[in-house]
Amino acid sequence: MSVLEFCRWVQYSAPLVAMRASPWVFPVIATIHLMGLALIGGAVLIVDLRLLGWGLRGQPVAALAHDAERWLWRGLLVMVSTGILLFMCFATKYYWLTFFWVKMAALILVVAFTVSVRRRVAMARDADASPARCKLVALVSISLWTIVALGGRYIGFP
């Protein structure tokens, strides 16, 4: 089964047909998706702003990163689960949109980056000893998340 065939199968399966038939299910899921965005935004910014030397400057980065991480994963869980539902609703449409694949690639990249490089840099005891590295990590993080968000907005347009 090709990817396209899978998309078609999912999109026209009974639950998804029912989802599209309902006037409110898709809007509610889209709304929760947006709330997840707010949560991820806050959790990511707390740490990235600090890495850039802004926001909660007086606090050790590691502690902030440790606190924010649980909210980052919760936000991500909300966005991914609602995202999967949104995707399944119009799977074949998204299949053909380049920006959807760009978004997915950026998402995978930023999550991988966050759990590896960013975590290591932010949690380092002497993080503040290398401000240039911190700033670079923050910029990569923000840039990648922005691509994910922009991609999301672009595919959301009719």
Place this chain on the structure above:
Amino acid sequence: MELFRFFEWLGNTPWSIALHESRYVFLFVLMLHVLTVSVFVGTAVMIDLRLLGRTMTHVPASQVIARLVPWSEAGFLVMVVTGSLLFYASPLARYENVFFRLKMAALVMALLNAWVFRRTAYRRVADWDLDAVPPRRARVAGALSLALLAFIITTGRMMAYSAYWFG
């Protein structure tokens, strides 16, 4: 009917029509409006979570507020500017949209909630600044803020469906 006439007139001004009929500008403004939610609401959510004692409990509450509010305010400014432009693109349609009205009401309540908090519980912040879990008043303000922000996001999103649901 004063307001109706005014919005009708506003919607017929050249810039309003240009914005409404634009190919990319309107969509760009809309995109900026929606994505800035991550900054405005995002930082506000982290402040509210601190007020609820659910995050950064080792950081003094006053620090969390003092250092994050400027970012939330900057985000809010962008939301207001982009929001005004979105409104201006179709004043009458927004004005008559029930979700828009609910959204604006909730926004006013959210600002009021913040203002009341500042003048009451926050006045005595020195008392509870270092507490992991702030006193009830602060927690209520935080919870109310989260609820109102969630409602604002919801009604904002639902605005698009007003015509579909209410014909």
